[in-house]
Amino acid sequence: MRVTARARRIPRVVAVVVAAAIAGFPIYWMLTTATQTPSEIFGDTQPWWPNLGRLDDAFRSAADGIPIFRWLTNTVFVATGTMVISLVLATLAAYALSRYKFRGKGTFGASLFATQMLPDTLLVVPLYATFMAFGMLNNLWSLVLSNTAFSMPVAVWILKSAIDGVPPEIEESARMDGCPRYAILPQVVLPLIAPSLAAAAVITFFDGWNEFIFANTFITDRLLWPASKGIASFVGQYITPLNAVMSAALLFAVPAAIFFLMAQRKIVSGLTAGSVKG
Amino acid sequence: MPQLTFEEVSKSFGNTRVIEGFSAEVPDKEFLVLLGPSGCGKSTMLRMIAGLTDITEGRIVFDGVDVNGLEPKERNVAFVFQSYALYPHMSVRGNIAFPLLMERFSWWKHIPLVNAIAKRRLLRGPAIAGRIEYVAEMMELSDYLDRRPKTLSGGQRQRVAVARALVRDPALYLLDEPLSNLDAKLRTQMRSEIIALYRRVEKSFVYVTHDQVEAMTMGTRIIVLNEGLVQQYGTPQEIYRNPANAFVARFIGSPAMNLFPGVVEAGQFRVAEAEGAVLDVSGEVAEARDVLLGVRAEKVSIETEPAPTGESRGPVARVLARVAVVEHLGADSVVGFKLGPVVDSTEVAAASRDLFFARVPGDATVVAGDQCWVRLDLADARWFEAGSGRSLRSQAVGSARVR
Amino acid sequence: MSVSGLTALSERSPWARRRASLVPYIFIAGAAVYLLLVMAVPLGNGVGLSFTETSLMAPTSGTAVGLQNYVRLVGDPSFHNTLWLTVVYTAGSVIGAVVIGTVAAALINSSFPGRWLARAVLTLPWAIPGVAAALVFTWIFNMDSGVLNRMLSAVGVEPEGWLIDPAWSMFAVTTVSIWKVFPFVMMVVLAALQSVPDEVREAARVDGADALSTFRSVVLPYLMPTLRVVTLLVTIWSFRRFEIIWLLTQGGPVESTNTVVIDVYREAFTNSNLGFSAATGVVGLLLSLVVTTLYYIVDTRSSAKEDVA
Numbered sequence: 001m002r003v004t005a006r007a008r009r010i011p012r013v014v015a016v017v018v019a020a021a022i023a024g025f026p027i028y029w030m031l032t033t034a035t036q037t038p039s040e041i042f043g044d045t046q047p048w049w050p051n052l053g054r055l056d057d058a059f060r061s062a063a064d065g066i067p068i069f070r071w072l073t074n075t076v077f078v079a080t081g082t083m084v085i086s087l088v089l090a091t092l093a094a095y096a097l098s099r100y101k102f103r104g105k106g107t108f109g110a111s112l113f114a115t116q117m118l119p120d121t122l123l124v125v126p127l128y129a130t131f132m133a134f135g136m137l138n139n140l141w142s143l144v145l146s147n148t149a150f151s152m153p154v155a156v157w158i159l160k161s162a163i164d165g166v167p168p169e170i171e172e173s174a175r176m177d178g179c180p181r182y183a184i185l186p187q188v189v190l191p192l193i194a195p196s197l198a199a200a201a202v203i204t205f206f207d208g209w210n211e212f213i214f215a216n217t218f219i220t221d222r223l224l225w226p227a228s229k230g231i232a233s234f235v236g237q238y239i240t241p242l243n244a245v246m247s248a249a250l251l252f253a254v255p256a257a258i259f260f261l262m263a264q265r266k267i268v269s270g271l272t273a274g275s276v277k278g
Numbered sequence: 279m280p281q282l283t284f285e286e287v288s289k290s291f292g293n294t295r296v297i298e299g300f301s302a303e304v305p306d307k308e309f310l311v312l313l314g315p316s317g318c319g320k321s322t323m324l325r326m327i328a329g330l331t332d333i334t335e336g337r338i339v340f341d342g343v344d345v346n347g348l349e350p351k352e353r354n355v356a357f358v359f360q361s362y363a364l365y366p367h368m369s370v371r372g373n374i375a376f377p378l379l380m381e382r383f384s385w386w387k388h389i390p391l392v393n394a395i396a397k398r399r400l401l402r403g404p405a406i407a408g409r410i411e412y413v414a415e416m417m418e419l420s421d422y423l424d425r426r427p428k429t430l431s432g433g434q435r436q437r438v439a440v441a442r443a444l445v446r447d448p449a450l451y452l453l454d455e456p457l458s459n460l461d462a463k464l465r466t467q468m469r470s471e472i473i474a475l476y477r478r479v480e481k482s483f484v485y486v487t488h489d490q491v492e493a494m495t496m497g498t499r500i501i502v503l504n505e506g507l508v509q510q511y512g513t514p515q516e517i518y519r520n521p522a523n524a525f526v527a528r529f530i531g532s533p534a535m536n537l538f539p540g541v542v543e544a545g546q547f548r549v550a551e552a553e554g555a556v557l558d559v560s561g562e563v564a565e566a567r568d569v570l571l572g573v574r575a576e577k578v579s580i581e582t583e584p585a586p587t588g589e590s591r592g593p594v595a596r597v598l599a600r601v602a603v604v605e606h607l608g609a610d611s612v613v614g615f616k617l618g619p620v621v622d623s624t625e626v627a628a629a630s631r632d633l634f635f636a637r638v639p640g641d642a643t644v645v646a647g648d649q650c651w652v653r654l655d656l657a658d659a660r661w662f663e664a665g666s667g668r669s670l671r672s673q674a675v676g677s678a679r680v681r
Numbered sequence: 682m683s684v685s686g687l688t689a690l691s692e693r694s695p696w697a698r699r700r701a702s703l704v705p706y707i708f709i710a711g712a713a714v715y716l717l718l719v720m721a722v723p724l725g726n727g728v729g730l731s732f733t734e735t736s737l738m739a740p741t742s743g744t745a746v747g748l749q750n751y752v753r754l755v756g757d758p759s760f761h762n763t764l765w766l767t768v769v770y771t772a773g774s775v776i777g778a779v780v781i782g783t784v785a786a787a788l789i790n791s792s793f794p795g796r797w798l799a800r801a802v803l804t805l806p807w808a809i810p811g812v813a814a815a816l817v818f819t820w821i822f823n824m825d826s827g828v829l830n831r832m833l834s835a836v837g838v839e840p841e842g843w844l845i846d847p848a849w850s851m852f853a854v855t856t857v858s859i860w861k862v863f864p865f866v867m868m869v870v871l872a873a874l875q876s877v878p879d880e881v882r883e884a885a886r887v888d889g890a891d892a893l894s895t896f897r898s899v900v901l902p903y904l905m906p907t908l909r910v911v912t913l914l915v916t917i918w919s920f921r922r923f924e925i926i927w928l929l930t931q932g933g934p935v936e937s938t939n940t941v942v943i944d945v946y947r948e949a950f951t952n953s954n955l956g957f958s959a960a961t962g963v964v965g966l967l968l969s970l971v972v973t974t975l976y977y978i979v980d981t982r983s984s985a986k987e988d989v990a
Binding site (some may be wrong): 100 | 709740810820864917920942970
C-alpha cells in the first residue's frame with residue numbers, strides 16, 4: 001500500500017499532540033484556575049479556558065492574601081546559597097578528579113555517586129537534631145547547607161566531564177607561558193567550560209528552589225518559609241481562594257520552567273556523560 | 279645560549295623505563311632534531327627539556343646551569359605543541375599576548391573580573407602592543423589578530439603557535455611535530471618558514487619529528503631514537519653515510535637502505551637467495567656469521583644482461599633478481615626487486631617490506647615481472663650484524679665472483 | 682585522557698614533590714570535608730539512632746535498645762506492606778516513565794511543524810517544581826470539583842475518589858510520578874536516538890524493514906546502554922521521591938501509599954518515634970544498595986555481551 005510521506009506522518013503528529021496535551025494539561029489547568037473567580041471554580045461548571053484578561057488581577061490578589069513575594073525572596077536566598085557553595089566546591093573537586101591521579105580518588109568519586117542514592121528522609125532526622133543543637137532551626141542557612149550536600153555531587157559530575165573535554169596541552173601551554181599554577185583554573189579552564197558551568201548553575205540553583213523536605217521540616221516561621229513550603233501549605237485546604245493559590249504557584253513554577261527549558265540539553269548531556277557508552 | 283647538555287638522562291613512568299640513560303652535548307644555536315618512530319620517546323625527551331615532565335635520573339644542563347629544579351617558565355624556553363594548544367577563548371592577539379601578560383600579572387590580577395580589566399589595560403600599552411605587532415608581521419598574521427583560533431586554517435593556527443613562542447624571545451625553541459597535522463604542500467612550505475625563522479632568530483631549536491625527510495633537510499644535528507634508546511647522535515651527513523646500526527640505516531633515506539641478508543663463512547660472504555654474489559670480507563665482518571650488507575638504493579643499478587661491461591671504480595657485486603614493481607617518479611624511477619630468478623608468472627606482488635630497491639634513471643625500461651641483474655656498487659656499503667643490528671667495520675671488500 | 686604532564690612535576694627536591702602531590706587533596710578538601718560533615722556524620726547518627734528509642738522532643742537523649750527496632754520491623758506486617766507498596770510504586774513509576782519516555786522520544790525524533798513547541802511542552806512536567814505539580818494535581822483529582830472527574834462523567838464514566846479511595850490512591854500517585862519523570866527519559870533517549878548513525882537505519886530500510894521492526898531490531902540495541910542508565914537513575918529517584926506522595930496523600934489513605942521514605946518521615950515527625958524511623962530508613966537504604974548492586978552486575982554482564990557482539 002503506497003502511503004504518501006505526509007500521510008505517514010499523520011499518526012505520529014496525532015500521537016505527539018495527544019502526548020503534549022496530557023503533559024501540558026496540568027500547567028494549563030494551573031493557568032486556567034488562576035484566572036477565574038472562586039465562584040466560577042467551585043461551581044459545577046469551571047470554565048475550560050483561562051481568562052487571560054484577569055491575569056493581572058490574579059497575581060495581585062495572590063500577593064494580597066499570600067506572602068508569596070516574601071516566600072519567593074526566601075527561595076531565592078536558599079537557591080542562590082545552594083548554587084554558589086555547590087559550584088565553588090564542585091569546580092575544585094571536578095578539576096582534581098579530572099586532572100589528577102591520587103589515592104582515594106576512586107573512593108571519593110564513588111561517595112559522590114553514593115550521595116545521590118541516599119533518601120533525604122533518612123538524613124532529615126539527624127540533621128534536624130544537629131541544627132536544633134546549633135540553634136539553626138528556623139534559619140534559611142540550614143536549608144542551604146542541607147541542599148548543597150545533595151546538589152554538589154551533581155555539579156561535580158557535570159563539571160568533571162566538561163573539564164575532561166579541555167585538552168591538557170592547553171594547560172601545559174599556559175604553564176609554559178608563565179601562568180602560575182593556581183591561575184590556570186580561572187585563566188584557561190573556566191572560560192572553556194562556561195556552558196557547563198551555566199548548566200551546573202541552573203541545576204544547583206533550582207535544586208534549592210524546588211526543594212521541599214528540608215524546607216518543610218526545618219522552617220517553622222511562616223514568613224521564613226521558602227515558596228516550596230508556602231505553596232505546599234495550601235494543598236488540600238480551600239480556605240484561601242484557589243485562584244490566588246494557583247497564581248502564587250505559577251509565580252513559583254514559571255521561573256524554574258523557563259530556565260530548565262533553556263538549559264535542558266546541556267543538563268541532560270552533563271548528567272549522562274560518561275555513564276553511557278558510545 | 280644555551281648549550282644543551284644531557285648527562286645520563288633517563289625517564290621511567292612507574293616501573294616502565296621509557297628512555298634509557300643517555301648523554302650528549304649539543305652546541306649552541308644548533309637545530310637539533312629528535313627523530314624516531316611513534317612511541318620511541320622523542321616527545322617525552324622534548325618535554326623533559328621543557329620541564330613539563332620530570333627526569334627520573336640524570337641532569338639536563340643549559341649553559342652549565344642545571345635546570346632540573348626549574349619551572350618551565352624559568353627555563354626561558356618556548357614550546358610549540360603538536361596540536362598547537364591555542365587558547366580557544368582568546369583572539370589571536372590575546373593568544374600571542376598571553377605570555378607577555380603573565381609576566382606582568384601579580385597574584386591578585388588573576389581573579390576573574392580583575393583579570394579582564396588588567397588585560398585590557400596592558401594590551402593598550404605601547405610596549406606590549408608594539409611587540410605583538412612586530413611578531414604578527416613576522417609571522418604574517420597582522421590581518422588575523424582579532425580572529426578566534428576556531429576560524430583559522432591549520433597553517434594559520436600553527437603560525438599563531440609559533441608567534442606565541444616568538445613573542446617571548448626565548449633562548450631555546452622546542453617544537454613537537456608541528457607539521458604533522460598539515461597537508462603535504464603546506465608542510466613543505468612551513469618547513470622552509472621554520473628554517474627561515476631559525477636563521478633569523480639565531481637561537482637553539484629542538485625539533486621532534488618522525489619524518490626523516492624533515493630531519494635530514496632541517497636539522498644540523500640529529501638524535502635518532504627507537505624504543506627509548508638513542509640509536510645515534512650526529513649530523514645528517516654522518517647519520518646517512520655511517521649509520522650506527524641497522525635501524526638507523528633503514529630509518530634514514532627513502533627508499534630505505536637495502537639490507538641484504540647473508541652468511542659469512544671462512545672470510546667469504548654469500549648473499550642469501552642470490553645466485554652469484556660471493557664476496558671476500560675482512561675485519562669485524564669476517565668474524566661474524568649472519569650479517570647484513572647495506573647498500574643504498576642509489577648505489578644499485580639494473581642490468582638486463584650479466585655482462586660485466588664498463589669500468590667499476592670499486593668493488594661491485596652482481597646478483598640475479600626479478601622485478602616486482604616499478605615506481606615512476608619522473609626524473610628517477612624506483613625499482614623494487616626480489617632476489618633470485620623469476621619463479622612463477624603469477625607470483626603475487628610482495629609487500630614493500632620484502633623488497634629491495636634500486637634508484638634508476640627515469641627512462642629505464644624495466645617492467646614488473648622482468649628477469650634482471652642488479653649491480654651493487656659496494657664503495658659505500660655498510661655491514662651490520664644480523665641479530666643485534668650493530669654496524670660492523672670492514673676493510674675494502676674483495677671483488678665479487680659470479681658463480 | 683592522559684594527565685602525564687600535569688601529574689609529573691618539574692621540581693625534583695623531595696620536599697617540593699611531596700608538596701606537589703598534596704595538590705589534588707587540597708582541591709577536593711572542600712567538597713570532601715563538606716560531605717563528611719553534612720552527609721556522612723548525619724548518616725552515622727541516623728544509623729546510631731536506629732539502635733535507640735528516641736522521641737522527637739528530645740532528639741539527643743534517647744535510650745539504647747540494641748536491635749529491638751529492627752526486630753520489630755522484620756515482624757511488622759505494616760512494614761511488609763510498606764515494602765510492597767514501595768516496590769509497586771517504584772516499578773510502576775520506572776516502567777511507565779521509561780516506556781512513555783522512550784515512545785515520546787521516538788515520536789519527537791523526526792521533524793514536523795511545531796516540533797520545538799511540542800518538545801517544550803513535553804518537557805514541562807519535569808521542569809516545574811514538584812510542589813506546584815502536587816498542588817495542581819490535588820485539584821485535578823479532587824473528587825467533587827476536580828476536572829478529571831468532570832471529564833469522566835461527561836463521557837459517562839464513574840467519577841472516583843482518586844486520592845481518598847485506597848483502591849485508587851496508588852494509581853493516582855504513580856501516574857503523577859510518571860507524568861513528572863517521563864520527560865527526563867525522553868530527553869536522554871532522544872539524545873541517544875540522535876546519535877544512531879543514519880546509515881544503519883537506511884540499511885534496514887533498504888532491507889525492507891518497516892518503522893516498527895527497524896526500531897526493534899536496529900535502534901533498540903543501540904539504545905540499551907542508555908536505557909539501562911536511565912532506568913537506574915529513575916529507579917533511584919522513585920525510591921527517594923517524597924513530595925508528590927506526601928502532598929497528595931500523606932501516605933494514606935489507610936497507608937495505601939505508604940512507601941519507605943514516607944514511612945520514615947511519618948514515624949519521625951508524626952509518631953515522634955525517631956529510633957524506629959531511623960531503623961526503617963536504614964533498611965530501606967540497604968535495599969536500595971542491593972538493587973543498585975544487582976543493576977551493576979546485570980549491567981556489566983550485558984555490556985560484556987555487547988562488546989563481544
